[in-house]
Amino acid sequence: MNPPTYEIIIGLEVHVQLATRTKLFCRCSTQFGASPNTQTCPVCTGSPGALPVMNRHAFQLSLQTAVALNCEIPRFTKWDRKQYYYPDLPKGYQISQFDLPMSEHGWLEISDPDGAFPTKRVGITRAHLEEDAGKSMHDEAAGKADSRIDLNRTGTPLLEIVSEPDMRSPLEAKAYLTELRLLLTYLQVSDCNMQEGSLRVDANINLGIPTDDGEIRTPIVEVKNMNSFRAVERALAYEAERQYQVWQETGHRIGDVPKQTRGWDDQAQVTKGQRSKEESSDYRYFPDPDLIPVTVSEEQIDEVVKKQPELPAALRERLQANYKLSHYDADVMVNQGRALVDYFIEVADRSQDAKRATNWVQQDVMRTLNENGIGIDEFPINAERLAELVLAIKNGELDSSRSRDVFQFMMDEKSDLQAALKALGIEKVDDSVLVNLCRTLLEANPKVVADVQAGKQQAIGALIGQAKKQNPNVNPGQVREICLQLIQEMPS
């Protein structure tokens, strides 16, 4: 297949459930997984006469997110009703924000560690707060009146983050989502669990096809129903190719046909047209008279900025600058989450050996975490102990050839370094003992001495093996060094 003769234009709409204990406009729990309709009250079931009251914590979390996304925060924001009929929307409208969202005009920087695309800023059009709807469970296939409604989710706070159409490949879209999720996780504003629906993605995609006299844009398609970032990447790749084919067949440009919505079928790996239920839907937005507008003060924003935790991008830079990690290593580390990074930093700081700390954390520690599916908080060797291990190696007190055994023992037995060394019979060999051992070996191996004297330094290797056999605790490097020194001192 030829390289694509078009440019892919992608914008993403991400809905994130905010990690509040209670809902956006009532005090019902937001806990996932409760029995249907047990986390409801007159407010979130839309009972006549009930009134919403804004959850300040939810607003605070969205403010933190907006600041981290470099958004402008208007001093005044209000609530609007988005009106449509659906059984999982008991009031007949969703409380959302229409023309005065709580934040707009931000950006998020994305990059690819392998350099697949140049580092770029993706514009954030706006981020606004709204309430989630309930869940409908249909048995449409049976064609029977068998729908059930669960209103536990109704009223859960959602932050809708709308990007500019700034992404140019499915890979960039995935990078944006990964970076966004990381940011939200670092801010602790959401658990971002896609399986439980706390992070949902819709994509808008079309193509720019270069022509002799400029560029043609194909109609924008909204893609829904993507349940993982991998699905997003695949759906967009599929959709781009599909749109190109449709364009070749029909020549349709943007504006020629109404905006289409397609759903990703993960089984079939295709997008399928969805029945356009809205047909130029009119949501009749208007300001919700039950809620008072929210004013945001300069001090409030300053406070958020002041308390903002270090964000992934800054952390990556710090790891590269202060700990000499490569871009790639810094990225891998930061993607593991703040707790692992903190673990690494403690090991590196205590041992004053960032390079060894990096290797240990990225190889042995992370492999163990992945193999066991655990987090760093459950890892048996704490940072202090791992730092001791690194320090012992650095100071030559522990031969690196035996360090993995020590690591394994510390992990299995949850022991500290000294206990591990003792149990494994590892102890530092006294310098005089070592010199004597080397002297004995040299006396017993005149051929090796002669070879070295003739310039074949690698001949020492045979002595190192013998030294270890006699005393497993010897440090091979030291044995080599002492032997060479002794040979040099011999009269030739």
Next chain:
Amino acid sequence: MSITQLSALELRDHIADGKLTSEAATQAYLDRIEACDREIKSYIEVDADDALQQAREVDQRLAAGDSVGCLGGVPIAIKDLLCTRGQVTTCASRMLQEYRPPYNATVVEKVKAAGGVLLGKTNMDEFAMGGSTENSSIQLTRNPWDLSRVPGGSSGGAAACVAGGMAPLSIGTDTGGSIRQPAAFCGVVGLKPTYGRVSRYGLVAFASSLDQIGPLAWSVPDAALLLEAIAGHDPQDSTSAPKPVPQYSETVDQPLKGIRLGYPREHFEAGLNPEVAEKVQAAMDVYRSLGASITEISLPHSKYAIAAYYIIAPSEASSNLARYDGAHYGYRTDEQQLLRELKEERKTLEAAGKYDAVDDLDSPLIRMYRKSRAEGFGSEVKRRIMIGTYALSSGYYDAYYLKALKVRRLIRSDFDRVFENVDFVIGPVTPDVAFPIGAMTDDPLSLYLQDLYTAGANLAGITSISVPCGATASGLPVGLQLQAPAFEEERLLRAANMFQAETDWHTRRPTLG
């Protein structure tokens, strides 16, 4: 004097002094309801056992020496637009005919906490939409002064039950005049508090930015007492004001000195019944005699009040009433019938070869919505939902809803400007007195004009009171309206009471039974 002729304050004091029990008072009102409400039909529901039970509890607390609150043992009627836990709350609509809320409105809680005894739920126009209570899907309420006439609305039952001596105090709601107009028609006192003075939590919303709950009573001090019990900030209503509540009943009989009254020339123009004008003029003379200065003022944008009101209120109503869709609670159309109907329609269309039309057939869900709402709502409610839906539709929003909001701001600034020079605005409540039942059924626009003098206070969010100030030659009550700046209820009640202290219109009772 019989129990039902006592004022609420007298009743409370008699109960506190042990001259009377709450149970006896409640029983007296239940007897009066039994005797008179067959004719008036002001109550939708009276739970006698429950009322007596509440009364006995108050009596027990009194006997034990506990404090019982400022309403201690006084029976109170509640407009059926306020949620009462486990009891019918119909909003006078077929849609909610069987509906029993899972919670009490804040005002209901406050009344109970103040020792009030809930007598029953009063009739109204469906979802408070109307000015005659003829739009009730439950029953027709008659004006106690003339049974052939309407009691006004939408709080028609709330006003009629007080006028008929079937409750000493009653709670209504006012969106464009719905307390003041029926109070005027029935010759009782009705107060619309400042927007935000009383919690709306549990008040089934008609137009959220205009609705306020307020008291109806025979006298101004009684109204002051009830307002004192129900006013105040509520954390469950973001639009309620976090302001302290004065003890209105303590100060209500202290006259104000040197008050300045302004009468808007726009409220005395063509369309005002001369007999009403005459009584209002006479009331102004009473104030003059008390040392008030009275000047003509202008509310230049008041002529747009009705137009703005009938865009804003229906717009909000169209949204507030969207929840009545048959899915979660309330009326639902017969589902089996619905499915049969759809099947029939499909068959007919297919037989005729109209396959496009088959594709356009409603899904069962959409048809359920349609039929439930078509069957559950009355025609005035439907009219307003349609007006509101239209006004909020894209392409019309700016020309209607947004324009109406601009007018609303102008009306508010009219009042702001006027209140720089006068303390109260004085004038008629309604252009006319209670009209005959059925007179305006086919003329909704004339009915809308009933709100001409009252809607401004709702649009501006200020407080306003209706006080009986006379009767026409045929004996129908006339109301006097006093309006005051936001949160000036304390002064408004004192000013209104100055008039009642000088006159006896509020002591006249219709003859019933």
